Amino acid sequence: MHRPLVVGTGIAGLWTAWRLASEGHHVLLATKATLQDSNTAWAQGGIAVALSAGDSPALHAADTIAASDGLADPIAVDVLVTEGPERVRELLELGASFDRSPDGTLRFGLEAAHSRPRIIHAAGDRTGAALIETLSRVVRADPRITIMERHLVRRIVKHEHRVVGVILQDEEGEALAFQAPAVVLATGGVGQLFEVTTNPPVATGDGWALAHAVGAELALLEFLQFHPTALSLAGVNPAPLLTEALRGAGAWLVDGTGHRFVFDSDDRGELAPRDIVARAVGIRAFRKDAFLDARHVDNVINRFPGVSALLEPLGLALDRDLLPVAPAMHYAMGGIRTDLAGRSTVAGLWAVGECANTGVHGANRLASNSLLEGLVFADRAGREIAREFAGGFPAPASLSPAPTDSDTGADGSAPALALIARMRSILTQEVGVVRTEPGLAEAEIALADLLARAPSGAWHTADQLRVAALIARAARGRRESRGGHRRADFPRPRPWSSE
Ligand SMILES: Cc1cc2nc3c(=O)[nH]c(=O)nc-3n(C[C@H](O)[C@H](O)[C@H](O)COP(=O)(O)OP(=O)(O)OC[C@H]3O[C@@H](n4cnc5c(N)ncnc54)[C@H](O)[C@@H]3O)c2cc1C
Known part of the structure; x- marks a missing residue:
């Protein structure tokens, strides 16, 4: 059983496992719920890739760099855009089916802040679910990949400065130790730490907590992207996403009088970068006066079957109703700092996908670049691990002390759930679309107090509170407004930056 362990089965984890297997390695692939549970499965918009006529990796x-508001690493961006087309071709070879024009060529959509139509979709707005279907079939069919669903990684184990394995918790709550010469975190996002989010229940920031606990460096945690147009209905978690592609197709954002208010802050209107749109919507959503109007969009029901199916049980329809919207925590630009091959700052620990900070997004992600990042950097990590261990794995190290902490009930207890509810409310209010020094200072104190009150054994609750505190601290430390981080008290970007 001494083999690399990949944690998470979104696009990044599935691709890493497949790449490692195709390089000849046996792999363990652990995920805390099922293969269907991930941010990837929910992705509606598509994958950005420079493959259309008139487009190029340089464009x-x-x-991507323009959207990043000064903080993207141009070398990482170059890797993303030049290797992306090859990864998408491989996806096609593996059986992924993207939507095509009548002449059989791939159909490319336009999204906010893209200068060319370059977003490919699968099954209309079911891109993520279609990707998971394809990649799940591929990993299930590969005898070198052992899949462990409902196995939650609780802790990473280090021995002499190197990661040597993990402690997992199975469905019965039993703690199990696994040795692994390389652990790849592909644990996705942090949306569920916020009260209003588009992320599914599994997105609780576990990767950040696990990496931080073994001393791996995390970077740019303050840069969070709030999706401007989640359907705003009280008590609905996750908040249903009204995809960006709707605005790409011509839908408007209006107030109760029909005024297209985003033009008040940006000439690009509904196609301005996400953070600008999110703030414009946020101000009006507070007064319940922000709506998405897609009623005039041609053939809107057929073009957006996923959104339509989501609205139908709520008694709403794209071609009939004004849809109330609010910004929802959607995507984390920062994360576990990695090099261009996915290596974290701790030996033996790798990170890919949304939980990683590769440098491609900087302060703000260009729409539909995250699925591409998942593919490109997972591929690099898979190849690099295979290369590093081409001569064989180091002898397995002892995972002592063996896990004794099998107390797993405390996280679901009423006191723990109350702490989580409070944390989510604090983050949305004080560490949300617009932040201030007093609000962030208060958030830090309140989160520390919640952590001190975490019931004994509620380790997952405590982990989430720690990650929440790290985000609040990072946001407080950045005394400027840039990309996805907006400070009302420091409204402009600093003219210089140390990053
Ligand atoms: C509603 C929605 C729409 C989106 N639309 C788009 C889009 O159109 N285009 C685009 O590029 N991006 C989109 N995104 C963002 C994109 O989906 C994600 O950034 C991307 O899918 C992340 O992939 P990932 O593999 O890194 O993580 P995920 O897909 O989130 O997978 C994480 C995996 O880790 C597992 N996991 C977490 N913690 C543990 C643990 N402790 N132990 C074991 N397993 C664990 C989870 O169960 C899950 O399987 C969207 C996101 C959302 C929420």
């Missing part, structure tokens, strides 16, 4: 890079 894609320029748009």
Whole structure:
């Protein structure tokens, strides 16, 4: 059983496992719920890739860097846009089916802040679910990949400065130790730490907590992207996403009088970068006066079957109703700092996908670049691990002390759930779309107090509170407004930056 362990089965984890297997390695692939549970499965918009006529990696890079508000690493961006087309071709070879024009060529959509139509979709707005279907079939069919669903990684184990394995918790709550010469975190996002989010229940920031606990460096945690147009209905978690592609197709954002208010803050209107749109919507959503109007969009029901199916049980329809919207925590730009091959700052620990900070997004992600990042950097990590261990794995190290902490009930207890509810409310209010020094200071104190009150054995609750505190601290430390981080008290970007 001494083999690399990949944690998470979104696009990044599935691709890493497949790449490692195709390089000849046996792999363990652990995920805390099922293969269907991930941010990836929910992705509606599509994958950005420079493959259309008139497009080029250089144009894609320029748009990515412009969106990043000064903090993207141009080398990482270059890797993303130049290797992306090859990864998408491989996806096609593996059986992924993207939507095509009548002449059989791939159909490319336009999204906010892209200068060319370059977003490919699968099954209309079911891109993520279609990707998971394809990649799940591929990993299930590969005898070198052992899949462990409902196995939650609780702790990473280090021995002499190197990661040597993990402690997992199975469905019965039993703690199990696994040795692994390389642990790849592909644990996705942190949306569920916020009260209003588009992320599914599994997105609780576990990767950040696990990496932080073994001393791996985390970077740019303050940069969070709030999706401007989640359907705003009280008590609905996750908040249903009204995809960006709707605005790409011509839907408007209006107030109760029909005024297209985003033009008040940006000439690009509904196609302005996400953070600008999110703030414009946020101000009006507070007064319940922000709506998405897609009633005039041609053939809107057929073009957006996923959104339509989501609205139908709520008695709403894209071609009939004004849809109330609010910003929802959607995507984390920062994360576990990695090099261009996915290596974290701790030996033996790797990170790919949304939980990682590769440098491609900087302060703000260009729409539909995250699925591409998951593919490109997971592929690099898989190849690099295979290369590093081409001569064989180091002898397995002892995982002592063996896990004794099998007390797993405390996280679901009423006191723990109350702490989580409070944390989510604090983050949305004080560490949300617009932040201030007093609000962030208060958030830090309140989160520390919640952590001190975490019931004994509620380790997952405590982990989430620690990650929440790290985000609040990072946001407080950045005394400027840039990309996805907006400080009302420091409204402009600093003219210089140390990053
Ligand atoms: C509603 C929605 C729409 C989106 N639309 C788009 C889009 O159109 N285009 C685009 O590029 N991006 C989109 N995104 C963002 C994109 O989906 C994600 O950034 C991307 O899918 C992340 O992939 P990932 O593999 O890194 O993580 P995920 O897909 O989130 O997978 C994480 C995996 O880790 C597992 N996991 C977490 N913690 C543990 C643990 N402790 N132990 C074991 N397993 C664990 C989870 O169960 C899950 O399987 C969207 C996101 C959302 C929420």
